[in-house]
Amino acid sequence: MKLRIPFETVRETVYEALLKIGLPEEKAAVCARIHTESSADGVESHGLNRIPRFAVYVRNGWVNVQADPVLVGARGAAEDYDGQLGVGVTNALFCTDRAIGLARQHGIGMCALRNTTHWMRGGTYAWRMAEAGMIGLSWINAESCMPMWGSDEKSVGNNPFCIAIPREKGPIVVDMAMSLYAYGKLGVYRLAGEQLPYPGGFDREGNLTTDPGAIEETMRILPAGYWKGSSLAIALDLAAAMISNGRSGIGQDAETGGSCGGCSQIFIAVDPYLFGDRDTLQNMLDRRVEAADSAHPIDPDRPVRCPGENTILRREDSMRRGVPVDPQIWDQILALAQGRTDIVDIASF
Amino acid sequence: MKLRIPFETVRETVYEALLKIGLPEEKAAVCARIHTESSADGVESHGLNRIPRFAVYVRNGWVNVQADPVLVGARGAAEDYDGQLGVGVTNALFCTDRAIGLARQHGIGMCALRNTTHWMRGGTYAWRMAEAGMIGLSWINAESCMPMWGSDEKSVGNNPFCIAIPREKGPIVVDMAMSLYAYGKLGVYRLAGEQLPYPGGFDREGNLTTDPGAIEETMRILPAGYWKGSSLAIALDLAAAMISNGRSGIGQDAETGGSCGGCSQIFIAVDPYLFGDRDTLQNMLDRRVEAADSAHPIDPDRPVRCPGENTILRREDSMRRGVPVDPQIWDQILALAQGRTDIVDIASF
Numbered sequence: 001m002k003l004r005i006p007f008e009t010v011r012e013t014v015y016e017a018l019l020k021i022g023l024p025e026e027k028a029a030v031c032a033r034i035h036t037e038s039s040a041d042g043v044e045s046h047g048l049n050r051i052p053r054f055a056v057y058v059r060n061g062w063v064n065v066q067a068d069p070v071l072v073g074a075r076g077a078a079e080d081y082d083g084q085l086g087v088g089v090t091n092a093l094f095c096t097d098r099a100i101g102l103a104r105q106h107g108i109g110m111c112a113l114r115n116t117t118h119w120m121r122g123g124t125y126a127w128r129m130a131e132a133g134m135i136g137l138s139w140i141n142a143e144s145c146m147p148m149w150g151s152d153e154k155s156v157g158n159n160p161f162c163i164a165i166p167r168e169k170g171p172i173v174v175d176m177a178m179s180l181y182a183y184g185k186l187g188v189y190r191l192a193g194e195q196l197p198y199p200g201g202f203d204r205e206g207n208l209t210t211d212p213g214a215i216e217e218t219m220r221i222l223p224a225g226y227w228k229g230s231s232l233a234i235a236l237d238l239a240a241a242m243i244s245n246g247r248s249g250i251g252q253d254a255e256t257g258g259s260c261g262g263c264s265q266i267f268i269a270v271d272p273y274l275f276g277d278r279d280t281l282q283n284m285l286d287r288r289v290e291a292a293d294s295a296h297p298i299d300p301d302r303p304v305r306c307p308g309e310n311t312i313l314r315r316e317d318s319m320r321r322g323v324p325v326d327p328q329i330w331d332q333i334l335a336l337a338q339g340r341t342d343i344v345d346i347a348s349f
Numbered sequence: 350m351k352l353r354i355p356f357e358t359v360r361e362t363v364y365e366a367l368l369k370i371g372l373p374e375e376k377a378a379v380c381a382r383i384h385t386e387s388s389a390d391g392v393e394s395h396g397l398n399r400i401p402r403f404a405v406y407v408r409n410g411w412v413n414v415q416a417d418p419v420l421v422g423a424r425g426a427a428e429d430y431d432g433q434l435g436v437g438v439t440n441a442l443f444c445t446d447r448a449i450g451l452a453r454q455h456g457i458g459m460c461a462l463r464n465t466t467h468w469m470r471g472g473t474y475a476w477r478m479a480e481a482g483m484i485g486l487s488w489i490n491a492e493s494c495m496p497m498w499g500s501d502e503k504s505v506g507n508n509p510f511c512i513a514i515p516r517e518k519g520p521i522v523v524d525m526a527m528s529l530y531a532y533g534k535l536g537v538y539r540l541a542g543e544q545l546p547y548p549g550g551f552d553r554e555g556n557l558t559t560d561p562g563a564i565e566e567t568m569r570i571l572p573a574g575y576w577k578g579s580s581l582a583i584a585l586d587l588a589a590a591m592i593s594n595g596r597s598g599i600g601q602d603a604e605t606g607g608s609c610g611g612c613s614q615i616f617i618a619v620d621p622y623l624f625g626d627r628d629t630l631q632n633m634l635d636r637r638v639e640a641a642d643s644a645h646p647i648d649p650d651r652p653v654r655c656p657g658e659n660t661i662l663r664r665e666d667s668m669r670r671g672v673p674v675d676p677q678i679w680d681q682i683l684a685l686a687q688g689r690t691d692i693v694d695i696a697s698f
Contacts, residue, residue, distance in 0.1 A: 073624045077426045078456035080624040107427035108459045135588050148644045148653045155644030165587045174584045176577045224574025228525045231656035235523045238514045245625030248637040275422045275429040276594030288597040295497045295504030304497045307580035
């Protein structure tokens with residue numbers, strides 16, 4: 001049973017916890033807002049559930065809470081920054097804003113980020129680009145946590161890819177890990193004592209299973225679309241490392257600690273009004289989304305929705321009824337806010 | 350049983366067929382080479398199998414074989430062209446080369462293309478970017494041919510997305526439709542009298558099935574990764590239409606004939622050596638690919654491979670043993686080359 005806690009209470013408590021962990025005030029404030037928004041949007045896996053894990057990472061020295069991104073180079077419509085293993089969220093927000101700035105100037109802009117840490121909810125940066133009126137693409141390479149297709153051992157990251165469309169009636173945003181379920185999502189189901197809706201990986205006996213804990217144990221998560229998710233994952237890994245001149249997934253395996261420690265990220269923003277006027281294009285988006293949403297549903301009680309639409313509804317619900325929080329996670333966040341330093345990570349394997 | 354026909358014989362026969370269909374010499378030469386290469390690379394579905402269908406489209410007036418792309422606008426690192434419902438392959442190659450040129454100038458370059466026709470094998474343009482030394486991203490929006498997740502009627506295109514990495518020992522290239530199987534692939538299995546390796550859609554009774562013909566009939570193809578393929582498909586549709594100021598998938602449903610008639614396409618090229626030197630980065634790619642390929646295989650006879658690696662092997666095999674061609678398709682191409690004008694499309698539903 002989830003708790004429902006007012007947004008401001010959650011944000012302030014997380015802010016206190018992050019200060020206690022050692023974050024400077026400005027970074028603590030930004031991260032508290034982002035993590036709370038992620039849970040409010042229904043992405044608990046990378047919202048509040050990640051706070052205890054983040055505390056562990058800082059304690060282990062895997063995140064440098066004082067570091068800021070440093071410019072590596074700037075060429076035309078592209079820039080590259082070194083994240084100095086700083087706070088993943090603030091590093092990624094900085095580079096998102098640089099991509100937006102470059103797109104304003106050049107029509108399309110790209111900011112690469114190397115040697116950074118986990119960006120938490122991938123959709124955060126795509127939403128930000130859409131809210132700034134930009135089409136956004138972004139991705140990250142993670143350490144090896146998923147088998148390549150045809151293998152039974154973890155050999156590639158489940159590298160999330162995001163794409164956002166600035167629809168004024170509500171952005172359309174895709175935020176997808178290349179595994180059918182992100183590890184954070186497996187943790188959400190496990191903590192809730194639920195099975196996955198579809199088989200999400202293999203158990204110790206090599207059988208497909210819907211048991212989230214069994215998959216966390218083997219780390220044989222199923223790529224989304226079988227060979228397709230695996231193929232896209234390795235390509236995104238290579239592209240992120242190559243553009244940023246940063247680490248690939250195996251560089252992270254060998255050199256750094258924690259999930260996405262020292263990873264590479266790419267942010268691309270595109271001005272959508274380069275070749276058409278706003279009214280015409282917003283109209284086109286609305287007609288297209290309405291057509292998709294009115295597709296005949298298999299289950300009449302579950303109408304079709306485009307990605308991002310339900311997020312807005314969940315956000316509104318969270319502002320009314322409070323942010324959904326797993327009670328065990330909330331206890332941990334309260335303990336962190338009180339200065340406890342022995343918190344362990346229960347949300348992720 | 351596939352025929353094996355020498356590359357040059359295939360290319361020359363297709364060239365004759367395309368001339369008879371009415372293509373100008375230069376376009377016929379380019380398309381003959383591209384379709385032959387696609388089959389040689391193992392992508393028959395969008396190589397030779399599409400020649401009869403292309404002939405039908407030209408006969409129906411759905412492709413204007415005389416048209417060339419016309420500049421809509423140029424802004425910074427971005428350009429937009431109107432394809433004038435011309436030949437999809439030559440239109441898309443033109444825009445690929447413009448994206449490469451813009452990336453040489455600005456570090457990243459984007460070319461949008463609206464009002465064009467089917468680009469055949471999506472990977473053609475990603476391979477071309479990689480062979481020009483660029484990281485490439487490209488995608489297309491198709492007419493409605495796949496159910497949105499949660500629907501039982503076709504309501505979104507299966508909009509292929511491609512990404513290419515310029516590895517000098519062999520490009521890494523992903524070319525993936527957002528359905529688990531492209532329609533062309535269903536046709537390949539049906540013509541060969543084979544079942545799909547994994548359930549690829551629903552039959553008339555609403556059951557998941559591996560029978561390609563049953564899925565072609567219902568058009569209830571399964572999105573790759575269930576909700577993920579569906580979400581990415583609608584986002585790619587919106588992004589392509591918005592950037593190019595072109596048609597969305599439902600614009601194609603309402604206004605134009607044939608698969609991808611009047612569609613929108615995006616080509617993004619990125620110079621991978623903006624922030625790192627070639628040797629270091631090629632080395633990184635090689636180490637990463639070797640690590641993926643040495644992941645422990647489930648079946649010792651089927652080693653893990655990165656996308657694109659097997660394509661090179663198939664290409665070499667086709668150059669040695671001849672290009673694989675379905676005998677029924679080859680008969681059709683021979684008939685077209687002899688000037689027959691009553692050929693129907695058997696490869697696609």
